[in-house]
Amino acid sequence: MASDDLIDEELRRDLPEEGGKPDDRVDDERHDEENRLKPEFVRRVVAALEDGDKSEVYDLVEPLHPADVADLFELVGREDRSALAEAVSDLLSSEVISELNDYVREDMIDALPAYAVAEIAEQLETDDAVQLIEDLDPRDQAAVLAEMEPEDRAAIESALSYPEETAGRLMQREFVAVPEHITVGDLIDFLRDEASDPDALPTDFFEIFVVDPAHRPVGTCQLSWILRTPRHIGLTDVMKRDQTLIPVTADQEEVALMFQKYGLISAAVVDEAGRLVGQMTVDDVVHIISEEAGEDALLLSGAGDGDINEPILLTVRARLTWLVINLGTAMLAASVVGMFQDAIAKFALLAVLMPIVSGMGGNAGTQTLAVTVRALATNQLTSTNTWRAIGRELTIASANGVALAILIGGGTALVFGNPLLGAVIGTAMIINNLTAGMAGIAVPVTLERLRVDPAVSSAVFVTTATDVMGFFSFLGLAVLTGLA
Amino acid sequence: MASDDLIDEELRRDLPEEGGKPDDRVDDERHDEENRLKPEFVRRVVAALEDGDKSEVYDLVEPLHPADVADLFELVGREDRSALAEAVSDLLSSEVISELNDYVREDMIDALPAYAVAEIAEQLETDDAVQLIEDLDPRDQAAVLAEMEPEDRAAIESALSYPEETAGRLMQREFVAVPEHITVGDLIDFLRDEASDPDALPTDFFEIFVVDPAHRPVGTCQLSWILRTPRHIGLTDVMKRDQTLIPVTADQEEVALMFQKYGLISAAVVDEAGRLVGQMTVDDVVHIISEEAGEDALLLSGAGDGDINEPILLTVRARLTWLVINLGTAMLAASVVGMFQDAIAKFALLAVLMPIVSGMGGNAGTQTLAVTVRALATNQLTSTNTWRAIGRELTIASANGVALAILIGGGTALVFGNPLLGAVIGTAMIINNLTAGMAGIAVPVTLERLRVDPAVSSAVFVTTATDVMGFFSFLGLAVLTGLA
Known part of the structure; x- marks a missing residue:
């Protein structure tokens, strides 16, 4: 059985090692109770780095799970990342690289020579290798690609030919595809044979794609279906013909929605001619x-990428851009107040109360906006139910407007002994809540129709609407009613 | 080969049907180009429902993918959901139920008699059946459970004994576990045998758990590793000993972070004694x-659940609670303005400019807050790098504060020909930006330490800080410098 033994040897090399780390990673000397690296542990690594004691660093990092090695790179300061990368370059596996934050990966890669980056890239699956290389500047990218095997280089160049954040860029080019009309037994024999060549199969795969002679997918088999089927059954009797195919040009947001909607573990990516060119997996x-899902909050607030690892100058620029735009809307709102300067000079209490009306409108508008943006992003709000959703928001705005009007109007009338002032602020509050509800849904829905990301641009318009209408309705009513 | 034929028959029944729907679901008569149901299609279904034409409804819905059936329930109005459920009760598969929005599922279930709910629940895996039943009121829950087979009932009662949103409630009780010391061949034979009993194996599974005699997990095998290994190899030579175990009491947020951190497809759930009791799968x-990830934006805005299917009274209550709390902070800010009424009466331009200072501070604070809350939620901000992050935010706040101060201070000085007023508003802008940066990070970090969800409560404190400090610094400086 010499040949069988040989296969075993090679198989073992390719399969995950046994032994390894304890099951229970939580609450040990390196992790806190929420499975995060302890500050003391990170400090020991940093101290060893500062002492230049590379072997101490290596010994500390070596027992960590790859995901924790990635976390460690994020937790040490920027200035320590390149030294850490040099000390533990052996440990920079595919799993570490794919878990790293984009900015941290850049800090790390910048420190390594082209041949070292190429060496790491070659052991990665294409999608991870692309992540590693795509952010390098063109000169470094060329240097790294030049160091790689022609076949790997071609795969990466093909991925880079697709736009960022599309399936073509993100997909794995490694997958298992077999012809129709083979049996389950043939398939299992094929996989066992291929396993002797470490590069022939992807590290992990969750389904087998069945393709026609033109390499177009005709069906898919979950591995569990194959394992419970007798050898002599034909694959076409086991496979499912109905499968979700991802166009190579699909945006990552679309891909994410498909995986969620259809509960996918992996899916085939097809080119314009419908040929299978890659797969995407749920991990x-x-x-x-x-x-x-998380970027809504960041985009709505104008915090840009919102990444705490982003170089500080990029963050300042992103946030300042947003603040300057908002300065424009604040000045517009101020100019509304400016129209009523005489009234304020006569009756300064108006200036005391006016921020309440505009502020409450702003809060109500932000609520509606957050809900609408989320519903649009998850495809829950479509043209089918837009009018129902608008009706719903206006009902809520009326109810909350009246409740707040009674509270603040009644309070004002009592505290200042001025029922007219109470009536004016109460009415303004209702008007501004309706403005908030209307703007909070109409602005993002309109932007979505115009194919502008509603999370990025809605807040400015909604805040402008509630500020301007808040000041205008309150101060205007005050003048109209002869209060000032 | 009679016995083999029998197995095939049963296997086929259990395996997905061939044939079925076309591959390309996008852009057909039912879907728009973003794979959402077309309004015209939904209107046809609603029209048929209103005509009471159940067979027309069935014919329209029958060709849909289960995920689209779920979407359809969400897109028709509340009033149509129970009639739709009655018309298509045959089509309410596990996949439909698990894809349904919680509130929509309640609308649907309320319409069905207990025996019908029990019938649907019995074909579901435990985790989906629990979702179906957990929101029923106790009387309906008891009625449905009474109609179920004892074994299914016991599984559901066991799940319900764990708190909501914990692994014990959410896990599947169906999984494949095998003893150590069997070979790959033994395992494949076992799975083929079990496959003849439709209830013996979960519908889908992605790994095999290897357990010791006390039913504690000792290792795990991805199905792909089994498929590429010769029959005579022992399972312990293929399995990975290092695996992520989820405690049955783990909160869903913790579970989600583990799946993300370790790139899991499925994972074992263990009880307090370390025994395997279930699995969670990535779908x-x-x-x-x-x-x-998506709830951050909703919680930060105080929009509660933020679900457009939530009954409107619950939405009004959730949002109004938040607005009333904010009314308190708005009144606090107004009282600061009240301290400066005399100054405003003398120099009404102060009232025109003061909202700019408080509003810009609010915007800057919201930016920092959104970034901090996201970094906390993703475990990127831990006690290890808190001080670094605070330093980063204060640097950004200083830079943006100075930039805005120059813009608005210079502009004010020029437009109103009043350099002192420009200097006052510029200085107040810097002070308020620093306040915003400090509060935007310190408030959520402190709340997190106190084990309060920072996304829920931070915004009130941050807005209060920026409003109060915005008004106080600007008006205070104006008085101090003798402007008014």
Whole structure:
């Protein structure tokens, strides 16, 4: 059985090692109770780095799970990342690289020579290798690509030919595809044979794609279906013909929505001619889902990328751009107040109360806006139910407007002994709540129709609407009613 | 080969049907180009419902993918959901139920008699059945459970004994566990045998758990590793000993972070004694990840659940609670303005400019807050790098504060020909930006340490800080410098 033994040897090399780390990673000397690296541990690594004791650094980092090695790179300061990368370059596996924050990966890669980057890239699957290389400046990118094997280089160049954040850029080019009309037994034999060549199969795969002679997918088999089927059954009797195909040009947001909607573990990526060119797996899509869902809060606030690892100058620029735009809207709102300077000079209490009306409108508008943006992003709000949603928001705005009007109007009338002032602020509050509800849904829905990301641009318009209408309705009513 | 034929028959029944729907779901008569149901299609279904034409409704819905059936329930109005459920009760598969929005599921279930709910629940895996039943009121819950088979009932009661949003409630109780010391061949034979009993194996599974005699997990095998290994190899030579175990009491947020951090497809859930009691699979976890990541924007705005399907009274209550709390902080800020009424009466231009200072501070504070809350939620900001992050935010706040001060201070000095007024508003702008930066990070970090969800409560404190400090610094400096 010499040949079988040989296969075993090679198989073992390719399969995950046994032994390894304890099951229970939580609450040990390196982790706190929420499975994050302890500050003391990070400080020991930093101290060893500062002492230049590379072997101490290596010994500390070596027992960590790859995801924790990635976390460690994020937790040390920028200035320590390149030294850390040099000390533990052996440990920079595919899993570490794919878990690293984009900015941190750049800090790390900048420190390594082209041949070292190429060496790491070659052991990665294409999608991870692309992540590693795409952010390098063109000169470094060329240097790294030149150091790589022609086949790997071609795969990466092909990925880079697709726009960022599309399936073509993000997909794995490694997958298992087999012809129709083979049996389950043939498939299992094929996989066992291929396993002897470490590069022939992807490290992990979750389905087998069945393709026609033109390499177009005709069906898919979950591995669990194959494992419970007798050898002599044909694959076409096991496979499912109905499958979700991802166009190579699909945006990552679209891909994430498909994975969520259809509960996918992996999916085939096809080119314009419908040929199978890659696959996407859920472990990569999970990061996209989390990113896309989490970015709403950041975009609505104008915090840009919102990444605490982003170089500080980029952050300042992103946030300042937004603040300057908002300065424009604040000045517009101030000019409304300016129209009523005489009234304020006569009756300064108006200036005391006016921020309440504009502020409450702003809060109500932000609520509606957050809900609308989320519903649009998850495809829950479509042209089918837009009018129902608008009706719903106006109902809520009326109810809350009246409740707040009674509270603040009644309070004002009592505290200042001025029922007219109470009536004016109460009425202004209702008007501004309706403005907030209307703007909070109409602005993002309109922007979405115009194909502008509603999370990025809505807040400016909504805040302008509630500020301007808040000041105008309150001060205007005060003048109209002869209060001032 | 009679026995083999029998197995095939049963296997086929259990495996997905071939044939079925076309691959390309996008842009057909039912879907728009973004894979959402077309308004015309939904209107046709609603029209048929209103005509009471159940068979027309069934014919329209029958060709849809389960995920689209779920979407359809969300897109029709509340009033149509129960009639739709009655018309298509045959089509309410596990996939439909698990894809439904919580509130929509309640609308649907309320319309069905207990035996019908029990019938649907019995074909579901435990985790989906629990979702169906957990929101029923106790009387309906008891009625449905009474209609179920004892074994299914016991599984659901066990799940309900764990708190909501914990692994014990969310896990699947169906999984594949095998003893150590069997070979790959033994395992494949076992799975083929079990496959003849439709209830013996979960519908889908992605790994095999290897357990010791006390049913504690000792290792895990991805199905792809089994498929590429010769039959005579022992499972312990293929399995990975190092695996992520989820405690049955783990909160869903923790589970979601583990799946993301370790790139898991599925994972074992263990009880206090370390025994395997269930599994969680990534298709369920993606919904949690998306929900947890997306809720930041909603919580920060005080929009509660932020679900457009939530009954309107619950929405009004959630949002009004938040608005009333904010009314308190708005009144506090107004009282600061009240201290300067005399100054404003003398120099009304102060009232015109003061909202700019408080508003810009609010914007800057919201930016820092959104970034901090996201970094805390993703475990990127831990006690290890808190001080570094605070330093970073104060640097950004200083830079942006100075930039805005020059813009607005210079502008004010020029437009109103009053350099002192320009200097006052510029200085106040710097002070308020620093306040915003400090509060935007210190408030959520402190709340997190106190184990209060920073996304829920931070915004009130931060806005109060920027409003109060904005008015106080600007008006105070104006008085101090003798402007008014």
